[in-house]
Structures are given as C-alpha cells and as structure tokens.
Amino acid sequence: MPTTDFMQRLDLDERELASRRAFFEITDEDLERLARLRPLADRHSDQVVEALYQLILGHAESRAFFTDESAVRHVKKMQHEYFVGLFQGRLDLAYVENRLRVGAAHERIGLAPKWYIGAYGRYLRLIFDRMFAELGAETGAAVKSITKLVMFDMSIAIDTYIAANLDTVARHQAAIRELSTPVIRVYSRVLLLPLVGTVDSHRAEQIMETLLLRVVEEQARAIIVDIAGVPLVDTMVADHLLKTTEAVRLLGAETILTGISAQIARTIVQLGVDISTMHTRSRLADGIELALALCGRTIGARPA
Numbered sequence: 187m188p189t190t191d192f193m194q195r196l197d198l199d200e201r202e203l204a205s206r207r208a209f210f211e212i213t214d215e216d217l218e219r220l221a222r223l224r225p226l227a228d229r230h231s232d233q234v235v236e237a238l239y240q241l242i243l244g245h246a247e248s249r250a251f252f253t254d255e256s257a258v259r260h261v262k263k264m265q266h267e268y269f270v271g272l273f274q275g276r277l278d279l280a281y282v283e284n285r286l287r288v289g290a291a292h293e294r295i296g297l298a299p300k301w302y303i304g305a306y307g308r309y310l311r312l313i314f315d316r317m318f319a320e321l322g323a324e325t326g327a328a329v330k331s332i333t334k335l336v337m338f339d340m341s342i343a344i345d346t347y348i349a350a351n352l353d354t355v356a357r358h359q360a361a362i363r364e365l366s367t368p369v370i371r372v373y374s375r376v377l378l379l380p381l382v383g384t385v386d387s388h389r390a391e392q393i394m395e396t397l398l399l400r401v402v403e404e405q406a407r408a409i410i411v412d413i414a415g416v417p418l419v420d421t422m423v424a425d426h427l428l429k430t431t432e433a434v435r436l437l438g439a440e441t442i443l444t445g446i447s448a449q450i451a452r453t454i455v456q457l458g459v460d461i462s463t464m465h466t467r468s469r470l471a472d473g474i475e476l477a478l479a480l481c482g483r484t485i486g487a488r489p490a
Contacts, residue, residue, distance in 0.1 A: 192286050193279070195349050198342075203279060210338045212277060216331035221275025223328060226320060228270065234312045235265045241308050248301050269309075272335055288343040290350050299344055306340050367393050369400040375407040376477045378470075382415030390426035398433055406439045408477035412470050414445025424459040431464045440465065440480060444473035 196202075239262060242248045252258050271284065288302070310333060317328050367389070370378045377400055379393070401409065411427065413419065431441040442465040446454075454461060467473040478484060 192290060192346050192349055193283060196345055198279070198282055198286075200279065203277075203282060206338065206341070207277060210334050210341075212331075212334045212338060216334055217275045217277055219324075219328060219331045220273045220335065223317075223321075224270070224273040224275075226316060227273040230316045231266050231269050234269055234309070234316075235262050237312050238265060238305060238308055242301075242305060248297075248304075251295055251297050251301075272332065272339075277335070277338070282342060285339050285342040286346045288339070288346070290346050294350070299347055302343065303340065306336055310336055367396045369396055371404060372410070372474060373478060373481070373483070375405060375481050376410070376474070377401065377404060377406045377408070378410045378412065378474075380412045380415065384418070385416060385423045385426060387422070387426075390423075390430075393426070394430045394433060397430060398437065401434060401437050401439050406437075408440050408442060408480045409434050410442045410444055410470070410473045410477055412445040412473065413443065413450070414447070414470070416445075416450075419450045419453055421457050421459065424454060424457065424461065428459075428461065428463065435463070442467060442473045442476055444468070444470045 192198075239258070243252060243258070252261065268288070271281070274281075313332055314329055317325050317332075321328055368380065370380070372378045377397075379397055381393070385393070397409065400406065411430070413427075416423065427441075427443065434441050441463075443461065444467045446466060446468050465473075465476060467476060475484075
C-alpha cells in the first residue's frame with residue numbers, strides 16, 4: 187500500500203499531527219534545538235549506523251532478515267538518511283510520510299516490532315553517548331528533545347506496521363474464502379459449487395456473493411450446489427441455501443442441490459425445512475444431467 191494510503195488510513199492529517207505533537211510534548215524549541223545539533227549528527231552518522239547494524243547483524247534472528255550484502259548496504263544508506271533526518275528541525279506531514287515507510291517496509295519483510303523497538307533503543311543510547319561527550323550543559327535538554335522525537339517516530343512506525351499487517355491478513359483471508367467457495371463452469375451456462383466443511387453465517391454470505399457474481403458473469407441458467415462435503419445440514423444451513431436459491435432465481439437461473447445423503451435427507455425432513463423451490467438429486471452426476479437438460483442439452487453415448 188502506498189504511504190499516501192496509510193496516511194489516510196491512520197487519519198494522519200494536520201489535526202492528527204498537532205494532536206500527536208502535543209501528546210509527545212514536542213515543541214518548536216525542541217525542533218530548533220535538534221536543528222542546531224545537525225553538525226553533531228553529520229559527524230557521527232556513520233559511526234551510529236555501523237554500531238546499530240553491529241547489534242542487528244550480531245543477533246542470529248534479526249540477522250536472518252538481512253542475508254544479502256547489497257540489501258545491507260541499501261538499508262545502511264536509508265538509516266543514514268533517517269538519522270540525519272532527526273536533526274532537520276521540522277515535523278510536518280512530509281516528515282510523517284517519510285517515517286511511515288519504516289513500518290511498512292518492516293511489515294513487508296516480516297520484521298516484527300520487537301526488533302525495531304530494540305533498534306530504536308540502541309539508537310537512543312548511541313546518540314546519548316555522543317551528546318554526553320560533546321554538549322556539556324546543554325546535554326539534558328538535547329536528550330529530552332531527541333527522546334521525544336524518536337518516541338514519536340516509533341509510534342508512527344508501529345501504527346503503520348499494524349495497519350499493513352491487517353491488510354496482509356485481510357488479503358490472506360480473502361484468498362482462503364475464495365478457495366473455500368470455488369464456482370466451476372461445467373458447461374455453457376452451467377455452474378457447479380462444491381461445498382466442503384462447515385457453513386457458518388460469514389461463509390454463507392461469501393457463498394451467495396460469489397455465486398451471484400458468477401451467475402451474472404456467465405449468464406448461467408443452472409447452478410449445481412453439491413453438499414456431499416458438508417458434514418451437517420441444520421436449520422441455519424438450510425435457510426442459507428434457500429436464500430441463495432431465491433437470489434439465483436431472481437437472476438433467471440435455477441438451483442440444483444446434489445450430494446444429499448440419507449442422513450441429510452432425514453435431517454431436512456425432521457427439521458421441517460421446505461426445499462421444494464430447488465431441484466434435488468442425490469448424486470452429482472444426476473445433477474449435471476438435469477442442469478444440461480435445463481439448458482436444452484442431453485448426455486448421450488457416442489456413436490461407435
């Protein structure tokens with residue numbers, strides 16, 4: 187997802203930026219103080235970045251994310267830009283968008299927050315060492331200013347990581363739902379939906395949505411819903427099937443229910459569910475034959 191999309195997703199506008207600045211107590215004086223320390227940052231940026239990656243590459247688990255030497259060179263260059271960016275004396279939406287890339291990049295490679303929270307901690311310790319060595323009386327104020335800004339950056343990175351991770355999970359769930367609702371074109375204007383596993387309310391909605399879209403796309407005349415792989419047909423499942431049948435009928439197609447075992451047939455009768463609005467067949471082969479008949483086709487033996 188582009189960083190501009192994350193900006194919108196996290197409501198990172200001028201109002202939100204002002205709110206976060208106030209909460210992290212980042213003042214204009216803090217930013218001006220950090221801008222005056224830019225020469226210190228320039229002098230020590232290479233040392234700080236190298237020391238940071240000594241930590242990252244020295245730990246077996248975090249090192250696993252950076253096995254390519256060219257990738258290490260690239261991230262070191264990016265870290266150098268990040269480090270000196272802490273001392274540019276501004277905190278606007280452009281700054282925030284730049285920081286968003288940190289969390290998005292980490293989620294993309296699977297680098298969990300625990301690793302870069304540790305890296306932020308190392309950053310602060312490295313910066314503090316340089317400040318205590320060079321700044322004298324101004325050290326206390328400088329430490330407070332840089333801590334505020336690094337904590338602000340950390341919050342942006344974590345928020346972005348969470349948002350990106352939720353998007354990844356949503357894509358995976360959508361893929362799983364699509365795999366669990368495969369609509370197969372058996373013949374011209376004939377579709378087959380083989381159901382396997384439990385049908386709950388959420389999946390039932392997915393089934394109806396997917397099926398109706400395919401009916402329109404294929405201009406289907408007959409829909410075969412095979413329930414041989416559904417372990418239990420209760421009132422809820424039957425109700426979902428009836429609703430799907432009615433929706434399909436409104437689009438000009440007919441539903442054929444197949445895969446009905448003796449146990450399922452007995453259950454439907456005991457529940458008193460009226461499924462007379464759909465055609466029923468015990469075997470899938472019989473359902474396909476009926477679907478073809480509805481389309482004016484028949485299955486016949488080839489001439490010898």
